[in-house]
Amino acid sequence: MSSSETAGHRRDPYEGFPGRVGRTFGESVPSWPRRVRPRTGAPNVVVVLVDDLGYSDIGPFGSEVPTPTLDGLAERGVKLANYHTMPLCSPARAALLTGLNPHRVGYSFVANADPGFPGYGMEIAGDIPTLAQTLHDAGYATYAVGKWHLTRDSASSAADNRANWPLQKGFDQYYGVLEGLTSLFHPHQLVRDNSPLDIDEFPDGYYYTDDITDQAIGMVKSLRAHDADKPFFLYLAHNAVHGPLQAKPEDLARHRGRYDGGWDELRAARFARQLAAGHFPPGTELPERNGEAGYEVGAWDELDEVQRKLYARYMEVYAAMVDSVDQSLGRITGMLEQLGELDNTIVVFTSDNGGTGEGGAEGTRSYFSRFVHHPNLPADWNPDVQREIDLIGGPQSLVHYPRGWGMASNTPFRLYKGQTYAGGVRVPFVLSWPAGLPRAADDDGVRGQYQYVTDLLPTLLELAGVERPSERGGVPVQELDGVSFASVLRAAGAPSTHREQYCEMTGNRSYYRDGWKLVTLHRPGAPYDDGEWALYDLRTDPTEIHDLSAEHPDLVKELAQAWEDAAWRNGVFPLADASGGFALRNPDEEALRRPVTLLAGTPELERYRSSRLVAFRSFTAEVALDHHGADDRGVLLSHGDQGGGYSLYVEDGRLRLAYNQYGELFEADAGELPPGAHLVALEATAVADLKWEFAVRVDGEVTGALGPVHQLIGMAPFQGISVGVDRKSPVSWPLWERHRSFRYTGALRSVTYLPGPAAPYDPETVVRALREAAAAFE
16 A cells, blocks of 8 residues: 555645745745735724613613713614513523524523523534624624623533633633623622633722723723724623622712602603603503512502612612613723724614513512522521611622512513513614714604614624625535614614514513514413413504404414414424423533542632532532641632632631521631641531531531521522632621631642532432433333
């Protein structure tokens, strides 16, 4: 066999070279590849996406919150008063960045589930180019800062292949939080580009909204220092105004007293301003307060004085966050103005979904305990751990407002985030591009045409003069669902470019066609039948008050079948039911529950990985150390933050355990720690009523105990495990005030986590057992 037959592929280095190559430079003619450049004068693109911002929460859409930057953009640009999105964050972000319906992309739900079906894959496939990838291929610089939430939580660790992290989806640089929420004073895990940052403490005065704004400005300034002409795409995705609500003191102070009149008064005032601005046709009615079971809102006047004071404070914090977002945008536009590029920058401002009711009827000062939805919560579970009112909005409180304020955020629409009624899916939208879309003197800038989140990608590509390719990397790309609405931006009388659209979220469904909307409010576990459907004519009833399903049964049947067809075509099925499918996880995740040894100096273990070691189970954490006496002190291990967690530490020669039960602090003294080599063990035993009992052992002998206490479940502990330090947001605020992150000064060798068997009430264990029993019966 010849060597040519055994050799692998080898490309001729001169093949296709357009110049000429001789034996010397003098005998050769050089040639250089042409760099991809956008068209001359191509605009910059800035997309600002806010989290859980309701339709009426900014000045141009009726709010009393001062938003001067947005007011200015709206005065020079266009407001889409009938823009729709998905009712939950990850699906909305997937649709915005790809132009495809989110189920097709694999985002039927937030990226915190993995039930094992195509619509829940939580990964953007290679044949679906993102807006960033298409603009990058066309020669744009591409930057993302803030919330990502398109990486499955189990794929957010530094050990993952990062295939679905921002840089692999077309961005040159990224800075922010991969997950869906975080503390704005102490972000739980910041990522720069492809690497989580190892941070012990944030500087005094740190605020995440300011940080991501600083980072965005730095990226653009760096670009301009190196290239004066290259256009950029900046995706600025705020974690604000998602819970937990937290605001800087100076912002909060500006809104004191603003909401003492309550949500009923606020809602009426915002609606009046919306009508005056021409957002709705004459005769549009403001619905009664939400009254659906589980979503109802009472009258403000029926609250007592203590409740009104507390609830008003929650809304002051929320308004301060909206204020801060506008300040952030003002800094971005101010930089563009300094560069002389503001007029030739397309600025888009919108929200991923409507305002939320997740704070419950009363709101909460302990966000993660309110967030738990286990079916068997014990009678003494507390979804609202008390906090002094002066702490609300600061780093020690993780609060959310009562759903009455969520109703006001969504003025004039019904219901909230998560539902397919307008309150969940109709959000503010402002677009400004003075150089490319100058407003005529007789144009008020309000557009009433129906448009959908998938339309943004093709619109921005058309405005930028960039063609979406039919293939990428030799692979055909999937077709778009969105349609450009550039014609609507240019002419107030242009027809909507989006005639019909299905929607689905956890069984809530809707179908829109030419002004008619078929919609359900699905009760979890209820059958999916035609009795759920309501029908509204949005042309005369945009606030979805008058159900016409009884008058138009044939239209109900026609649109219901259209929804069914669209659902199969887009990968919507299977729908959520009472079988508990959302609790299931990929069996490969069992590897995350194996014992793990963390050596001294190991960076913080990622949140989800950490949670798998302790959730719904007994566990032991063994600390191997050499203690040299009273001078050695500090944290041995910590897991969690102000929203819930536990830490083991040595102070004044004594071993102590701190347990933060969703904001309520318990402490136990485990005795003096003598000098010498020790194995210190923290043992947590899962007992009835979703509780743990803790024991602290030193070299096998029990020296301290604590409990029973409520287990940390759901999203808590939200900060991962740290060895030898309590990073960022502390488990114990008093300890942090005394010592900050309190690194252990002795010789800590390792911390080993030994997860025990799952407790019988572990949701995933319950679902798997039921399925195995059913399979055996069949």
